[in-house]
Amino acid sequence: MHVPDGFINAPVSVAAGVAAAAAVAVSLRGARRELDERTAPLAGLVAAFIFAVQMLNFPVAAGTSGHLLGGALAAILVGPYTGVLCVSVVLLMQGILFADGGLTALGVNITVMGVVTVVVAYAVFRGLLKVLPAGRRSVTVAAFTGALLSVPASAAAFTALYAVGGTADVAIGKVLTAMVGVHVLIGLGEAAITVATVGAVIAVRPDLVHGARELTAPLKLRVGGELVDAPAAAPAAAPAAARSTAKVWITGLVTALVLAGFVSFYASASPDGLEKVAADQGIDATVEEHAAKDSPLADYAVKDVTDARLSGGLAGALGVGATVAVGTGIFWVVRRRRTAEPSVAV
Structure with a gap:
């Protein structure tokens, strides 16, 4: 659903840019x-993984494809504020x-997609967890529903x-009907990818999933006929293997590289939901040439590499590397600023 230059006029693009900048500032x-x-470091990996999976367009209807937006996945894995930064x-x-x-539409895209x-x-995820019984099945249901609804x-x-x-x-009513209709179908794919990824991480390291940290309920004791929280025991020193995230990080990075560098070659070539609606409704008549059209990696292909499979694979791998490097750098700086803040005595 990447909005190109020319779809939205300058005043609204600027307003969306201001809103996006404010959202990023709050998220920081x-x-x-x-x-x-x-x-x-895992937040940078989540950004790279979203980049990789967004290259995997999947068919949703005749002549239309869709791809992951990633907001739900990022929010559940690393938290909503960090999730906005990941997608950005x-x-x-x-x-x-x-x-x-x-x-010029970057603010629009961050606002809409992030x-x-x-x-x-x-909001849907947390709301459902409050009413569903505690457990992994509830996390799965909540993640699926939240991801599904986020796309339309x-x-x-x-x-x-x-x-x-x-x-x-154009007739806005027709645009709304077409956009929401096709993106409900895309939302099913978004929900499936989100649940599969969250489930895989929960299976090996539930402590790293922001949205699943409440799976372990505190021990209750009955005192005077009432249930109260048991006193917290002194935490035992966790083994180095349990504390380290290196294995998860390496596995995730390799997966992202394989998806972007190899699997992406087999992605659907059909236009995505926005592109199809824009073509059908005449919106694409106002599209403008991209300012970065001459980039060596434009259109996910390495310039002057004639083999399509190799060109696309290299571009995908370079994109994963650039995203994980930039993302990890940003999140480390954010983390260091937290630790550098002086504590305030109460």
Whole structure:
């Protein structure tokens, strides 16, 4: 759902950019509370993984494909504030390096694909966990539902922005119906990918999943006929293997490289939901040439490499490397700023 340059006029693009910048600023502060020495490097990996999976367009209807947006996945794995930053890093890398998503529309894309998806998905996720019985099955149900609903919500948000600042004269009702309809189908794929990924991490390291940290309920004791929390025992020193995230990090990075460098060659070539609706409704008549069209990695291909499989694979691998490097650097800085803040005596 990468919005290109030219779809939204300058005033609305600027307003969306201001909103996106404010959301990123708030998320930078919020991420300080979510990140610790274990999760800071994993947040960069989550961004790289989202970048890789977004290259895997899957068919959803005749002549239409979809891809992961990633807001729900990031929010559940590393927290909502850090999740907004993860998706923002991905969109920045895609726009600058791969000419995917307009540069003047970066604020629109961060708002629609990052902020809206994270807010909707995490609100639904947390809301369901409050009413469902504690357990992994409830986490799965909540993650599936949150991810599913986040995608049509994102499509509706784009339509709202287009209703205010669209550059083509189209029937907004038809755009809304088409966008939400096709993105409900894409949402099913988003939900499946989110559940599979969250489930895989929970199976090996549930302590690293932000949204699953409440799976371990405190021990209850009956005192005077009432249930009270048992006193916390002194934590035993965890073995180095349990504390280390190296194995998870390496496995995730290798998976992302394989997906972007090899599996992406077999992704659907059909236009994604926004591209298909834009073509059908005449929105794409106003699209502008991308400022980074001459990038050596534009359109996810390495310039001057004639073999399509090799060119796309190298571009994908380079994208994963750049995203994990930039993302990890940002999250380490955020983490270090938290630890550097002086504690305030109460």
